[in-house]
Amino acid sequence: MIKALLLHDFYKKRNMTERKVRVRFAPSPTGPLHIGGVRTALYNYLFARQHQGDLIFRIEDTDSGRFVPGAEEYILESFRWLGIQFDEGVSFGGDHGPYRQSERREIYKQYVKQLLDDGKAYYAFDTPEELDAKRAEIENFQYDASTRMQMRNSLTLSADEVQQMIEAGTPYVVRILIQPGRDVVVNDLIRGKVCINSSILDDKVLYKSADQLPTYHLANIVDDHLMEVTHVIRGEEWLPSAPLHVLLYEAFGWSDTMPCFAHLPLLLKPVGNGKLSKRDGDKLGFPVFPLEWHDPKSGEVSSGYREKGYLPQAVVNFLALLGWNPGNEHSEILSMDELIQLFDLEKCSRNGARFDYVKAAWFNHQYLLQQPEEAWAPAFDNILRQNGIESTPQREAEVVRMMKLKVIEYTDNEGNKKKRNISFVSDLWPLTRFFFVAPDHFDREDKFIRKNWNEGTASEMTCFMEKLQTVDDFSAEGLKTVIDPWVEENGLRPWNAWRICLVGAGQGPDMYELAAFLGKEETLRRMQFAISTLG
RNA sequence: GGCGCUUUCGUCUAGCGGCUAGGACACAUGCCUCUCACGCAUGGAACACGGGUUCGAUUCCCGUAGGCGCUACCA
Numbered sequence: 259m260i261k262a263l264l265l266h267d268f269y270k271k272r273n274m275t276e277r278k279v280r281v282r283f284a285p286s287p288t289g290p291l292h293i294g295g296v297r298t299a300l301y302n303y304l305f306a307r308q309h310q311g312d313l314i315f316r317i318e319d320t321d322s323g324r325f326v327p328g329a330e331e332y333i334l335e336s337f338r339w340l341g342i343q344f345d346e347g348v349s350f351g352g353d354h355g356p357y358r359q360s361e362r363r364e365i366y367k368q369y370v371k372q373l374l375d376d377g378k379a380y381y382a383f384d385t386p387e388e389l390d391a392k393r394a395e396i397e398n399f400q401y402d403a404s405t406r407m408q409m410r411n412s413l414t415l416s417a418d419e420v421q422q423m424i425e426a427g428t429p430y431v432v433r434i435l436i437q438p439g440r441d442v443v444v445n446d447l448i449r450g451k452v453c454i455n456s457s458i459l460d461d462k463v464l465y466k467s468a469d470q471l472p473t474y475h476l477a478n479i480v481d482d483h484l485m486e487v488t489h490v491i492r493g494e495e496w497l498p499s500a501p502l503h504v505l506l507y508e509a510f511g512w513s514d515t516m517p518c519f520a521h522l523p524l525l526l527k528p529v530g531n532g533k534l535s536k537r538d539g540d541k542l543g544f545p546v547f548p549l550e551w552h553d554p555k556s557g558e559v560s561s562g563y564r565e566k567g568y569l570p571q572a573v574v575n576f577l578a579l580l581g582w583n584p585g586n587e588h589s590e591i592l593s594m595d596e597l598i599q600l601f602d603l604e605k606c607s608r609n610g611a612r613f614d615y616v617k618a619a620w621f622n623h624q625y626l627l628q629q630p631e632e633a634w635a636p637a638f639d640n641i642l643r644q645n646g647i648e649s650t651p652q653r654e655a656e657v658v659r660m661m662k663l664k665v666i667e668y669t670d671n672e673g674n675k676k677k678r679n680i681s682f683v684s685d686l687w688p689l690t691r692f693f694f695v696a697p698d699h700f701d702r703e704d705k706f707i708r709k710n711w712n713e714g715t716a717s718e719m720t721c722f723m724e725k726l727q728t729v730d731d732f733s734a735e736g737l738k739t740v741i742d743p744w745v746e747e748n749g750l751r752p753w754n755a756w757r758i759c760l761v762g763a764g765q766g767p768d769m770y771e772l773a774a775f776l777g778k779e780e781t782l783r784r785m786q787f788a789i790s791t792l793g
Numbered sequence: 794g795g796c797g798c799u800u801u802c803g804u805c806u807a808g809c810g811g812c813u814a815g816g817a818c819a820c821a822u823g824c825c826u827c828u829c830a831c832g833c834a835u836g837g838a839a840c841a842c843g844g845g846u847u848c849g850a851u852u853c854c855c856g857u858a859g860g861c862g863c864u865a866c867c868a
Contacts (some may be wrong), residue, residue, distance in 0.1 A: 284868095285868090286868050288867085288868075303864080313829095318868065320867090320868080321866095321867050321868065323867085324868080372824070384824075384868095386865095386866075389865095389866090392855075397794085398794065398795065400795090429866090431866050446798095449798070449799095452797070452798080453797095454796075454797070455796090457794075458796055458797095458864095459796095460864080462865095463865080463866050465866085467866060468866050468868040469866080471866095473865095473866070473867085473868085474868050475868095478868090481856060493817090493862095494798065494799095494861080494862060494863095495861095495862055495863070495868090496862095496863090497798065497862075497863080498796070498797055498798090498862070498863040499863075499864095500797095501797095515825065521798080523798090523799080523861085524862070526860090526861075528804085531860075531861085532860095532861080533861070533862080573848075579805070579806085579817090580805070581805090582806095583805080583807070584808055585806095585807060585808095585816095586806090586807050586808085586815060586816055587807095587816095589817095590805095590816085590817055592819090606804090607799095607806075608798070608800095609798085609799045609800065609860085609861080610798095610799075610860080610861055610862090611804090611805065611806090612804060612805075613804095613805095614804050614805060614818070614819090616804085616818065616819065617817080617818045617819080618818095619818095620817090620819090621816060621818095627831090643809095689829085706828065706829090710827095710828085751827070752827085753827030753828075754827060754828060755827095756827080757827070757828055758828095761828085763828085763829085764810090764828040764829060765828060765830085766828070766829075767827040767828095767829095768827080769827060769828090770827095777813065782845065783865080
């Protein structure tokens, strides 16, 4: 135990003090960037910044069959929006390129050859059909020490035969030769010492015949080594293959500079079992991608945080706290700079985190309220346009100012009415309609109207209109100075009825503010309409 | 099935042998108030189970059960 701790410290220290911290985010361009990937990238970014290190953007496109056009650009655009900056890599330049694995074929070939020459790997000629047959024949078949001698590979074939087959262009893969019966230790910054016996590992394919490219495992190790990566921060799904990676570093003779590993817990579905998937977003009405994604093949559109009205700071803040926490003494509202300062891999939790989109909305609410009204105007303007309203930025900012602390009611997927803070600018329209459109009918069954409009109300409002006619300064302040004393004097409480006139319902901002916004003419017009309609 | 990781309020989590088990979201109530709210205050709510180790376990160890992941010529 003590030894393990010391070893742990040793690796950590070596990589933190003797070498410049270099980390990477290396997605495959197979589609839009999943929100879990965004968090992984964020943690890499925070770690790099905290240690004055470098963050590398590498594209792992060794599966030519799954390449999706536009995915790379989408990923880059996502990080631009989120404010996660890279120091080198695809589109950023740097001295360790090329950074796209499909452009590094020659490099990998050289290293595959090294492994082959050293007897650390071997050729295998088994066809997919033969492998399937074997899998059918042997339950839980695994290509390893117990089975490899029954297969067609350079361990069972003569050197001449192998030579001939290769020259004849027979398709082959290269497999790592795993020596069974030894414990492989992975030192993980989050999970401590993880120990696995090599006997359960299989002879993983390192080089594929299908597309003449290495597999992830080989490319990853070669690139991390060549790019001088010091810390590998990635999702937990890689933990089972980490021992293979350790063995590969060993096989290459790179154990001395092997990076530290940190395997992050996964993001889980908000409800039910399993990890967060694209479907959950569709089902529960929240995005699982940073940006809206238009699938080039199916034409399907997946919603994005940006388009839903989330602020990038809110997404970053929310995501940072999903699986990591700086402790009790800190507020949960943290800027990027604060996150960089506080981030600590060893404070990452080890268990999967359910994705709580209600809390995500709360974070957005917080950041939205921090913004000046003017910042809402462009998004709000869009909404008004969609509803056929022409306005001006000043008027919109004014509405936003008045509405900033209001809520909306929404219907969730089970059909329940729920209340929610204004979390998105787009939620504003149902609440602000009356600023721009006069009420054209009144719901007599409405509780608020029933309670606040009775026989005497019409004449009271008529009287109130006469008083309003006399107000010269129709600003909120001007109205207040004239109306407040008048109301006091006559013992009136006209606000709720007045609200019905101007809004048509029991909602909205302060009445003086609203009246001032509408102006004297419109205010009186709406009152006249209400009086004649409700009687 | 095999292997690995994991288990504190509904959710995200703090806790690193001795605490009335803390915070945040959500929920409920109250205050505020010209409405809906915001804000503020208060409240309900958790150590999966069973064995050890120990004077003492939420905390350390071992089992059981649950959850998650991996088990491809995908990454």
